[in-house]
Amino acid sequence: MHSEIKKRKIYLMVLILLAICILLMISTTVWENRKYYLTSFLMAILMMVPFVWRFEHKKPNVRELVLLATMIALAVVGRAAFSWFPQCKPVCAIIILVGIALNPEAGFIAGAAAALISNFFFGQGPWTPWQMLGTGLVGFIGGLLFNKKKVKLFPLLLYGFFSVLLIYGLLLDTASLLMFPSEISWEALLAMYISGIVFNLVHAIATVLFLWLLKKAILSKLDRLQQKYELD
């Protein structure tokens, strides 16, 4: 049974890689390298497939599911509560903590779902898949780095700062360059990064603040809950 799932997982990975290759081939030959946005949009969606597939096939038990839903809802409520201040979003901080306390995959799913759901309130747009991928990756990598370890405050804050600045910020800036017109060039990309740096810095600093404030509140409570009800 287990090897069956593993086999199918490898099969899926190969399929996704093939799909990306075919997409790139179409993009360079049929679309003559012009449809940057469409190509990358489809690729962002393809990249999320393995995570969703894994989540579906793990058959999460109902307590884990509800726990995850709770954290997603808290992240969305947090974003709504601070929406009066631009870029002051606690979403990434909460998602990183979820990735650490549960597991990396849960971090990705929670991040993607939080981005999707908060956009039900703030409006879906061509940026939705990018935000999903960005927050998901921030949670996933956070989980990979700190999961099952004693989390020290300083490395956590450092990770929060740089993950938001480099992973989320650069990904979203690249996406908005692809969304907007003009030729794609290194100079244009650099100009986009520079113009976005203030927003990204505010977001990164907000994430650090929220991580610092919420670390104890969320992490120790989730640990306690897992101990109390023998989750995992």
Next chain:
Amino acid sequence: MNDTFSKLHPAVTFFYFIIVLLMTMLTMHPIFLIIGFISSFCYCCFLKPWQKIIKMICWLIPMILFLGCFNAFFSHAGITMLFYLPNGNPVTMEAFLYGLATATMFAAMYMWFICYNTVMTTDKFLYLFGKKLPSVSLLLSLSLRFIPRFRTRICQITQAQEQIGRGNREGNLKKRLQCSARIFSIAVTWALESGIITADSMKSRGYGAGKRTSFSVYHWEMREKMLVTMMILLLLGLGIAVGTGGITVKYYPAIVFSQNGAMICGCICYTVFSLLPVIINGKEAFVWKHLKLDT
């Protein structure tokens, strides 16, 4: 707002939006861009009150012009020179028009997304994906339900804390932050504990025992079948037009776009396809008026 299109089966609506968005992203052909822009604008006008439409126009038109100029100042390809910038770089008409074209594309996409947000509500989205992805859709609907619940709870906690002098609206900044953190901490504990109760309750009612069914009001009827057939036929027409070079366009060095039979065929199919919601609504309005006169 009496929009018949949004009362159709969600699969049809979703299919329509996917195709229309892909088509908008796919082509830079000026005539196709204009068709996409106008039809998305028409449907927006149908769905939204006019105050919002005016607000949207006030924002979109300057943005389109700005993006056109932006490209003209940064890209200097093209043969028709308009004038020279102070730093000696030429400003060309092609670059300006290319910028305008991409901005029109962006505006059309933006308006399609406004329509999408109004028509494809959360319940339709969950209905569509609930069967294929049961865990993910349950996760989404659980979180959607928790959001209003947590909001009311945070209000309750804040009120209770205020009564014992620990509100987050008075005192200096440090005290306010501390109190906010405490309120959030209480909310987290409450949410997590009640989450476990929800989970246990779900389990005792048989979650995971068998296949989950869900209530829905959508039916797959004759009109859906007819509409899907029509959409596929129109798509075929479009596909043929695309295949025979109906949408080829080049902006640099000079603007060249196809002006042949394939383009005209593609244009007609694209216009009908992207105006489908407006046509359906118009037909319904006509029938309604007609019946009223008869009686």
